[in-house]
């Protein structure tokens with residue numbers, strides 16, 4: 001036998017046994033987004049490499065070590081998108097969606113990061129992202145958080161996630177803070193590993209979310225970003241907190257939350273869970289008022305978030321015991337004997353036309369009734385519809401309840417839709 005080829009490390013198949021749960025989650029997501037009036041945008045999965053370097057920042061983890069980058073046949077450097085915001089802003093500028101306009105956009109799809117695969121962390125993973133343009137007010141930051149809270153309720157995971165919130169202020173406030181933080185951290189350089197020492201120079205704010213426990217201890221006494229906020233950011237944050245209080249969404253102000261990408265300002269937030277081990281962040285976002293201009297558009301403010309679908313699906317599996325996934329097959333049509341194929345096909349097509357919400361499978365692969373009933377049982381269908389020679393001649397069908405709720409019945413073909421409608425509603 002020839003050697004088999006396997007999937008790329010960290011890139012998973014979603015098997016037919018898993019897709020029903022994924023579809024269930026995706027349907028909830030779509031329906032919540034629609035209920036807020038947000039519009040879907042679809043971008044390519046490949047973009048020009050400089051887009052990410054410019055949007056996300058050269059010294060971020062994502063750009064410096066996690067991107068799948070390659071040259072195409074014309075030696076243009078391309079990158080599989082590691083996140084959606086950069087591409088969404090690129091598309092918005094390119095199609096004139098952002099200048100002097102308000103947009104509430106969402107997308108769903110695969111993202112790619114070269115990371116060490118483990119539970120909740122993959123090289124191809126899926127995000128749902130929301131990006132809002134042209135609305136500076138904290139009301140929209142609050143709306144985004146309300147939307148996510150509603151989704152967690154719909155997914156049955158609300159009790160298992162908590163909201164962490166911070167404001168990282170204006171660029172200028174952050175620069176002042178950066179100076180103060182570096183002065184403080186330089187006194188503790190002996191506690192730092194090489195990576196942290198490098199961050200101290202390139203991106204000191206990222207040291208705030210270090211996993212190094214000795215350093216974490218020391219950081220409790222570090223200057224706080226919230227004390228360096230500019231007045232406008234301070235008010236914006238106070239209004240956001242006030243709105244969340246008013247609608248009853250609990251949050252924890254986490255002064256160490258800075259998020260990994262460079263483009264944020266003012267609001268940053270994360271929804272975290274303790275139910276998934278180390279990969280605890282299911283959703284993260286924030287405001288990025290300078291990004292559109294930084295990517296060459298007319299200045300337009302923005303705010304958004306992205307959530308990881310793999311982590312949400314894992315969390316739903318872990319904590320939501322109430323889900324009833326739809327049956328893969330509701331009705332299985334079996335037939336054997338002379339002149340039964342066409343009546344069986346006609347019957348199945350009629351059901352698909354008149355009862356399109358039911359899933360009707362036709363046997364198709366021959367064999368005697370015994371074999372066919374085995375398949376029908378295995379399909380998980382509630383009813384088998386049976387057409388033998390006498391049923392075909394008499395315009396009838398035998399309805400057999402495979403889950404054992406009722407006796408087998410002979411039903412006239414022209415009454416079968418009514419019969420099944422009633423049976424499935426019972």
Ligand code: ATP
Pocket residue numbers: 083113115120121122123124125126127260279280281282283284285306307308309310311
């Ligand atoms: P982490 O700290 O876990 O690496 P991040 O800050 O890099 O997350 P973001 O860039 O904010 O993540 O992406 C938003 C969400 O996408 C994350 O909260 C997470 O749910 C999901 N996510 C990010 N990277 C991965 C990955 N490699 N595999 C699966 N999901 C991911």
Ligand code: MG
Pocket residue numbers: 061260
């Ligand atoms: Mg990451």
